[in-house]
């Protein structure tokens with residue numbers, strides 16, 4: 001029996017949300033949220049949770065069912081098993097929601113040194129995520145891989161994203177130049193089941209492929225083949241990841257907001273947003289979880305930053321996500337958080353047990369400025385600094401909450417990502433906006449198509465050309 005099926009393990013690894021220092025009862029300031037404010041929203045939150053359940057039953061929120069897609073998971077695992085032994089380097093071509101989730105999984109569960117390990121110590125291929133089209137960066141990847149021992153995974157839900165498709169064409173040429181007709185065995189596509197240019201290419205060229213399920217948007221796709229396939233290739237236990245997500249799903253269905261970590265955290269951010277706190281800082285005290293904050297930045301920004309509400313009124317809504325890293329940013333951002341404007345709500349992520357216990361030697365006993373450090377551990381130091389920061393913020397009436405992660409493993413990461421996805425959905429409902437579209441990023445795409453000469457977008461290029469003539473006034 002896998003350990004994540006064991007009730008004792010599940011309880012031990014349950015992540016919790018501590019919101020004491022987000023409450024007026026501790027902060028004592030006028031512009032804070034009280035327990036009574038939460039009570040006032042109990043019924044509205046219960047209704048939001050019921051609405052989400054209903055939409056899910058109607059098939060409108062397929063991301064919520066990804067942890068239960070056992071057939072797809074089997075297919076992913078089988079392909080990953082095959083691919084793992086075919087390559088030393090596995091290169092993901094994707095951007096935004098097609099890259100951030102798996103980067104977070106990789107950083108959390110394989111660590112920052114996976115690629116740097118020598119071949120004998122490394123238990124899986126190196127993973128590169130080509131999430132930018134900076135020519136030096138992309139050429140750098142191609143220069144560092146061996147075409148005979150590399151598999152590319154091109155990931156695009158729409159199948160037409162300019163950045164990803166450009167990389168796909170370059171990578172494909174790179175493979176063809178070196179492998180000839182055999183290039184097809186080294187390219188795997190993850191895209192929509194039926195539509196899109198990438199799906200047409202897959203069909204015409206008979207490439208291997210996986211599916212981004214219908215209705216699952218990029219930023220909600222980490223638990224689909226988008227995140228799971230690369231994760232499985234590098235040896236992440238995707239069964240444990242999905243078990244963690246299912247465990248969290250049970251908690252997220254609780255209509256009592258006080259017992260539902262996703263809904264409760266969303267409500268707290270919403271109430272603070274109403275009070276003018278327009279910035280949502282996520283600050284893990286864990287290098288492993290650093291890229292979870294990056295992934296969260298996208299889901300929060302792209303889902304909730306909207307001009308219109310559901311009635312069509314202009315609201316220009318959104319709470320700006322900021323990613324920070326503890327303790328590093330204590331020496332960079334924290335001054336602003338403690339003494340700056342009352343425009344933030346801060347969420348820490350605390351890791352209970354790290355994989356390694358690193359002891360500080362008793363090297364300088366008698367030197368009072370540092371001898372207190374000797375004999376203790378880095379875990380004690382990092383978590384003491386976190387606690388000190390929580391208290392400092394509280395004493396300065398700055399609301400802060402903490403997500404407690406007992407240990408970083410696939411089971412807890414599945415819980416965390418699922419909780420933050422549902423939290424975003426609940427926040428969108430409370431804000432009365434469409435969480436799942438992104439009209440604001442479309443305009444820029446259309447201008448790019450125009451400038452790059454895409455057929456049908458000539459008018460956009462004309463607009464750009466006339467703009468160029470207008471914008472030479474203010475420059476030094």
Ligand code: PA5
Pocket residue numbers: 095096097098155156157158159160161164217218219220302438
């Ligand atoms: O979350 C989103 O929808 C976006 O970030 C997309 O994932 C991103 O634009 C890439 O899109 P696609 O997967 O269609 O290439």
